[in-house]
Amino acid sequence: QVQLVESGGGLVQAGGSLRLSCAASGRTLSSYVMGWYRQAPGKERELVAAIRWSDGNTGYADSVKGRFTISRDTSKNTVILQMDSLKPEDTAIYYCNARYGNNYWGQGTQVTVSS
DSSP: OOEEEEEOEEETTTOOOOOEEEEEEESSOTEEEEEEEOOTTTTTEEEEEETTTOOEEEEEOOTTTTTTTEEEEEETTTEEEEEEEEOOGEEEEEEEEEEEEEEEOOOEEEEEEEO
């Protein structure tokens, strides 16, 4: 089992920044891909960004490329999503995910971007 706890959500004006953190525990993450997903009201959950724990290789959704940065802190077993130049359409609940065979999810953190 992998336990994931997100933090860092909140309310920000368009153009602002937020930093989300996901603290992982329970398993060694060396074989895992860690990701951030989001789900807006009435929409399906979508992948925002992902990082392979073993080598730090990253990938992003087209909608956030150049604005969001995913990284990991191996000493703290933490995955970070730095979100800059936020837009109202980024408003959603953001979920941390750990995937290696099984999928593990955090409880989610609300991000609201006002226009």
